Amino acid sequence: MSVDVAVHEHHGFEAFAMGDPFPVYEELRREEPVMFDENIGYFVITRYDDIKAVFADWEHFSSENAQAPIRPAGEPAKRVMAEGGFTAYSGLSARVPPEHTRIRNVATKAFTPRRYKVLEPLVRENVDRLIDRMLAAGPPADIVAGLAWDVPTITILTLLGVSTDMIPLVKEWAGSRAAMTWGDLTDEEQVPHAHNLVAYWNFCQKLVADSKRDPQDDLVGDMVRLQADGNEISDHEIASFLYSLLFAGHETTTTLISNALRVLLGHPDQYRELGASPTAIPAAIDEVLRFSPSIVAWRRKALADSEIGGVTIPRGSNVLLVMGSANRDETVFDEPDLFDIARKNARSHLSFGFGIHYCLGNLLAKLQVKVVLEEITAKIPGLRLIEDQQIVFGDNLSFRAPTAVAVTWGEGN
Numbered sequence: 001m002s003v004d005v006a007v008h009e010h011h012g013f014e015a016f017a018m019g020d021p022f023p024v025y026e027e028l029r030r031e032e033p034v035m036f037d038e039n040i041g042y043f044v045i046t047r048y049d050d051i052k053a054v055f056a057d058w059e060h061f062s063s064e065n066a067q068a069p070i071r072p073a074g075e076p077a078k079r080v081m082a083e084g085g086f087t088a089y090s091g092l093s094a095r096v097p098p099e100h101t102r103i104r105n106v107a108t109k110a111f112t113p114r115r116y117k118v119l120e121p122l123v124r125e126n127v128d129r130l131i132d133r134m135l136a137a138g139p140p141a142d143i144v145a146g147l148a149w150d151v152p153t154i155t156i157l158t159l160l161g162v163s164t165d166m167i168p169l170v171k172e173w174a175g176s177r178a179a180m181t182w183g184d185l186t187d188e189e190q191v192p193h194a195h196n197l198v199a200y201w202n203f204c205q206k207l208v209a210d211s212k213r214d215p216q217d218d219l220v221g222d223m224v225r226l227q228a229d230g231n232e233i234s235d236h237e238i239a240s241f242l243y244s245l246l247f248a249g250h251e252t253t254t255t256l257i258s259n260a261l262r263v264l265l266g267h268p269d270q271y272r273e274l275g276a277s278p279t280a281i282p283a284a285i286d287e288v289l290r291f292s293p294s295i296v297a298w299r300r301k302a303l304a305d306s307e308i309g310g311v312t313i314p315r316g317s318n319v320l321l322v323m324g325s326a327n328r329d330e331t332v333f334d335e336p337d338l339f340d341i342a343r344k345n346a347r348s349h350l351s352f353g354f355g356i357h358y359c360l361g362n363l364l365a366k367l368q369v370k371v372v373l374e375e376i377t378a379k380i381p382g383l384r385l386i387e388d389q390q391i392v393f394g395d396n397l398s399f400r401a402p403t404a405v406a407v408t409w410g411e412g413n
């Protein structure tokens, strides 16, 4: 495939650079909203309407590449995974109809609001405990390590009936999955992550096997009971769904909690406003998701020759949908670079995708951030960012996660 390298350099798009990609997104929307990036071999789509249309058209744009390693595993990592019996791929997001429809139906019957709404008191208890721990230790604190790391991880582990002693391991596995699938690692760098993926997958399979012997009152037990009641889903598919949840169920929410506080504290008047009017919190969460999404880009594959924004996309092409850009599209959002918790159409963001793969856990994610914001604005109204800190976002194709957000309160800085 040919590409105008001069144009590529001119736009300065760097697929893995997550520092501040928004000015480049803006330039791409304006000048080349459908651009082929030779470095990753993807068509990069940056306008809102084009992205939404691709998400909606699953018959022509399949999600089969959504979990494919952007840099395929090298021989050493492949060997580790083959020897370890690693056969996981995707629970749902990279599955396509009719398989996707069948598995999502069963998953939806198990992953009900009843299953996770009862967790709200537990979430609140954990949030309070972690904030109190921060307060007792005194300033400064890191929001990521001190709060955002544990809250959603405890929730998802509880939902799956897994001990919270597993937090460090589950977080390590999730980091390995993010690096192996959406990262840019050398063959040597991949090896320790490959070992982690083997352990992670074996753990998911064991969860299913244990639950089949002795099903508990948890989400795994629900899946096993649904299978026994005649819903068509294999043990391998249940284990794959758990493999999804043990990643998607916390990684992106950790980022959302971190981003919510990072962005709100960057606009102290809006942080204070939430303390005074907690009913404004749900709308503020959508504005955080719009302004600083946990996932800035997601993938699709063209199943037929197609056209996006007037550009021909040959059959078999890989397509990168940059939701982080769609969310700043000036044809949809007025003054898109302005963070405004009162924005009327913030909910139109595409941060949870759109269409048949729309994020299954969006309400659980929002519930947890809501509790965090309710509690922290009430308990630490004077919370503020440490001035002049350099916030670092790890290199990644899709996940834009701050590694630390330093905060303080009380006197001094």
Ligand code: HEM
Binding pocket: 055, 063, 091, 092, 093, 094, 104, 156, 244, 245, 248, 249, 250, 252, 253, 256, 293, 294, 295, 298, 351, 352, 353, 354, 355, 356, 357, 358, 359, 360, 361, 362, 364, 365
């Ligand atoms: C801020 C938090 C989250 C964000 C930004 C997020 C984002 C996304 C995105 C972009 C997709 C792909 C949508 C598409 O292809 O159209 C997705 C799918 C999915 N998410 Fe989330 N997610 C979050 C939290 C969660 C949580 C907490 C869970 C579960 C507990 C979860 C479970 C899933 C699953 C299972 C899918 C695949 C759905 C399918 O393919 O049918 N997510 N999410």
